Amino acid sequence: MRIQTGVEGFDELVQGGILSERVYLLSGPPGSGKTTFGIQFLAQGAALGEVGLYVTLTESPQNIIDDMSNYALNVNTLIKMKKLLFADLGPRMEYGYMDDLHHVISPDYDVGHASVEGEAPSPAMVFKDIAAYVSEYNIKRLVIDSVSSIRFTTRDRTLEEKEISRFIRNLKRIGCTTILLSEMTDPNAYSTEQFATHGVFFLHNFLYDKTMTRALQIIKMRGTKHDCNMFSVEFTERGLKVTGRLD
Ligand SMILES: Nc1ncnc2c1ncn2[C@@H]1O[C@H](COP(=O)(O)OP(=O)(O)OP(=O)(O)O)[C@@H](O)[C@H]1O
Numbered sequence: 024m025r026i027q028t029g030v031e032g033f034d035e036l037v038q039g040g041i042l043s044e045r046v047y048l049l050s051g052p053p054g055s056g057k058t059t060f061g062i063q064f065l066a067q068g069a070a071l072g073e074v075g076l077y078v079t080l081t082e083s084p085q086n087i088i089d090d091m092s093n094y095a096l097n098v099n100t101l102i103k104m105k106k107l108l109f110a111d112l113g114p115r116m117e118y119g120y121m122d123d124l125h126h127v128i129s130p131d132y133d134v135g136h137a138s139v140e141g142e143a144p145s146p147a148m149v150f151k152d153i154a155a156y157v158s159e160y161n162i163k164r165l166v167i168d169s170v171s172s173i174r175f176t177t178r179d180r181t182l183e184e185k186e187i188s189r190f191i192r193n194l195k196r197i198g199c200t201t202i203l204l205s206e207m208t209d210p211n212a213y214s215t216e217q218f219a220t221h222g223v224f225f226l227h228n229f230l231y232d233k234t235m236t237r238a239l240q241i242i243k244m245r246g247t248k249h250d251c252n253m254f255s256v257e258f259t260e261r262g263l264k265v266t267g268r269l270d
């Protein structure tokens with residue numbers, strides 16, 4: 024089944040939407056719109072009655088909520104309706120704010136053990152917490168911001184790749200449609216998460232002829248006919264919008 028992403032102009036590029044219960048990777052440089060895309064995707068589902076979970080590993084949920092409240096996506100209403108949930112699984116470095124936010128994030132539910140003080144969480148810990156949320160709240164759409172912040176590093180590179188694949192394989196089985204956000208490194212240096220996910224999308228923000236140009240590219244999407252070229256994107260009051268082929 025194909026589901027709408029909520030990003031205007033995007034679904035038409037992928038035969039009407041992304042396939043449900045699959046795992047996608049959205050990569051891009053700083054400020055390219057990864058978080059915005061992720062929130063649009065969750066807000067779209069929430070508006071259709073599907074509960075969405077935004078997992079943060081670097082930024083506080085409150086900052087993301089504040090920034091995303093600037094868009095006409097009804098973020099605060101969806102949070103109040105408990106259709107949009109936030110979970111902070113990042114390193115515990117700040118004092119007390121989790122307690123202040125507890126009512127906003129996940130009432131009556133005490134997960135968020137993913138990491139110990141100051142240390143990036145391991146994939147197993149992140150997955151365990153997410154799986155608990157998913158079954159407790161019947162979550163259908165999931166965004167993880169970002170996969171680059173999970174501690175996959177071991178001394179052995181092959182083991183690291185196995186860990187990433189294992190994390191993604193487990194996510195494929197929990198019954199939600201997932202978008203993993205990742206900081207873009209080199210688009211030509213293929214990473215394990217690009218191979219392991221069902222689809223890979225890039226957001227670009229580059230200097231062209233003295234002007235910064237925003238673009239989106241569908242690198243891969245299994246089971247779908249799509250154009251691999253760049254499409255121009257812009258930010259509107261409803262978030263990101265794909266406006267057409269970039270020439
Ligand atoms: N109201 C707005 N109108 C237009 N553009 C905006 C608006 N608010 C934010 N932006 C743009 O959105 C960018 C931030 O988008 P977003 O947070 O989704 O990016 P990101 O890829 O998640 O960034 P990061 O890598 O830092 O997490 C800002 O740098 C700004 O250029």
Ligand SMILES: [Mg+2]
Nearest residue numbers: 057058059168
């Ligand atoms: Mg972001």
